[in-house]
Amino acid sequence: MTKYTHPHGHVFYRKMGFARPKISHGEGIYLFDDTGKRYIDGSGGAIVVNVGHGRSRIANVIAQQTQTVAYAHPTMFTSEPAERFSEALAPIVPIPDARFFYMSSGSEVVEGAIKLARQIQMARGENGRTLTISRWRSYHGLSFGALAASGRPGFRQPYLGMIHDVPHIEPPYPYRESISGVEAANRLEQAILQYGAANISAFIAEPISGASMGAVIPPDGYWPRVRQICDQYGILLIADEVLVGMGRTGKWWGINHWDVQPDILVSSKGLAGGYWPLGAIAAKGEDVALIHDKLGDFSHGGTFSHHAVGTAVGLEVLRIIQEEKLVENAAVVGEYLGQKLHHTFSEHPHIGDIRGRGLFWGLELVQDRESKAPFHAARHLAPDIWKRAFEMGLIVYYSQGCIDGVNGDVLMLGPPLIARREDVDEMVGMLETAVNAELQI
Template identity: 35%
Template sequence: MSPSVLHPKLSSPPPSITHSAGNYLYTHDGRKIFDASCGAAVACLGHNEPRVKQAILAQLDKTAYVYSPFFTVPAAEEIASFLTESTGGQMGRVFIVSSGASPRIPRLTLTVLHGTEAIEASLKMARQYFTELQPPQMQRTRFIARRQSYHGNTLGSLGVGGHKARRAIFEPILSTSTSHVAPCYPYRDMKDGETEEEYVNRLAEELEGEFQRLGPSTVCAFVAETMAGTTLGCVPALPGYHKAMKAVCDRHGALYVLDEVMSGMGRTGTLHAWEQEGVVPDLQTVAKGLGAGYAPIGALLVGDRVVEALANGSGAFMHSQTYQGHPVACAAAVAVQRVIQEDGLLENVRVQGEYLGRLLNERLGGHRNVGDVRGRGLFWALEFVKDKATKEPFPAEEGVAQKVHLTGLQEEYSISVIPGAGVADGKNGDIIQIAPAYNVSREDIELIVERVESVVHAVFRA
């Protein structure tokens, strides 16, 4: 293994994967690992899907790259049309971008980019929206997001995120334009005797209070994950939560921004997670399930309210990147979405997801160190606790989630899950996520739960 690669941990490089197929990753030393995490909830079709590979090759034979502000390609137009149509036309445009710096050359369409960059674009879009209104609302410079949230690792997206540990060393150079309110986290935050409706109302009142503290006319947007990811652990919103929070934003003219980089594009059982919440966001980000890992791609979907303001104003989005609308990435995304539709995979996500949740509860819900089992679709988490009665988390120094992950990679278990830490308070509290491919079978689900159960018992043997 090359010493030149800057791995996440310099002293311990990860296993080297020589090839992959279906649900399995094959290592250089002969192991066969079941990928129950889809990497980072990305490889939603599994590995080596021939229809996607063929689409990529076909695009390479046509056009490998054009600069999107100068030119367009059919693949970009097709994925843009698919995304807008998938919202019933409620998110009307797509502005295509990806990594790389470039001079700003205005163009208004839909944005396709990778996840972190989608959030960066959403923040810029939210700010620009208010400068385009007539009269302009230039005083709107603030954002409100949630604690224990994650929206990406660039300075802008990290500043919006509310995860203490991930922000820690960069705090002095992060923007101070974002403040944070409580997430929807009933396992830890609902009070004894409090109903779900009362809890949702309390969270909405907290958001209202933050608007008032900042000055309602200074807030651009509220940013939230439709269904929380790794930094909270697959927490579905309670009924009415998103409606209540959006009502606060609407009351003060602020935008409602939903981050579906991890939970979107089918992961929770509908193409867009917000379809299950009874709301339509003003801006929405997606990424992982859009291209299934075959190419780096994501998207910012832009609601009609925002499009109209830009169309009546400058007619341009002040944002551009070198690889925006990359033809090969767009072709891969079109093929991935076609496979999901043709193979009826959203229905499979719902059916197998219900089975996965049931088995996890049956097999691990009673374990003394499993405090909570939660999720939706094929997006589930186990939260580990030191004391089940008090919900006391393990201290961060013990690295419990990482131990579970690394144990799973051992030959005896051969399963990959996603570790997460800091769920309890931003520093302490451990979870693992289970996010298999959309085409898993009932037998695959049983194998996943069997192996995860063995890993959990091994780690908490003492």
């Protein structure tokens, strides 16, 4: 029998052949490994770290709350941090009289939101509504329910037959498809008519496409028309703000770039800035009341839901974002990042599209700018550029498959929201070096 010895002792990770350095500590926008090497965290890990690394005030909150009480089961107790965090979040989410349900990850809140939508429909007497429509090349997580919603063929493929088959529609993709936002949104209506409105509970989508497509901004007419369609057919709109929420795009929420309110919003990643595994589902007070009136309880939960330390951390992260005006910083420094990327890459022979908002930007790599032909997926261009940048001490995020689930390489920047212009200069300079080195330019 083969013994698995490589490369991390008794631990195994997702990418199994990659011998990763051992993390030592973090400070601001930097991470350091145990050899002393410095990395600029240009993507905040997986677009998570918004208030920077090494925040002692968050460490103090964790210590204090842990000493006071770390855990009490949510079916038996509420806690001061859970209630205070919710009170602070309510005015900033685009949901009237918002109520919050906390879990530990993006996947969990996505599944919770899908269940919540279903139960709102049941409470309305719409018992036949079980389906959730989502989009191809979306990412909503890898647990079975979230994977069913996710539109990444590569992640779904090993589990086909095990995951629930939900309808997916094509996402807007202005670089490769010049249709209006209304036309792109009308695909939702087509799917509703195809599957029957009476069978559909919700539509879930990322307001700005995140990890799979790399910061694709839909045309302006898209979200208002989606809202209209959902209202017309009695379908709940779930905004997956796990990646683009909490100030990342220069507004509190991605959906705030349009004058649209979802029925349910989910947040994670930046919600606790990487200091605690935390996710939140935000729902309308009236919908929560309806479930209570008609069904009694919300049929969902988890041992670690509404965690006292997690919600205390969330509250502290929110305070830091507000006190240091980090959403505003994301808008201003983000605009500079956009300009800098355009200045550096707009004539680059292999950068086809530069897109993003606030401090979340994507660069789509192409073989040829004229034809927009992608590199063959087997070339592993985005992962190889990622590796070069990592070796140089710059952390970026990447994806393959933004065009059709297989082809289409995209690199993403999403630094902590504390980043300054000089940090942007350094990051973009290093990224240019990594891209050109890999492409031998």
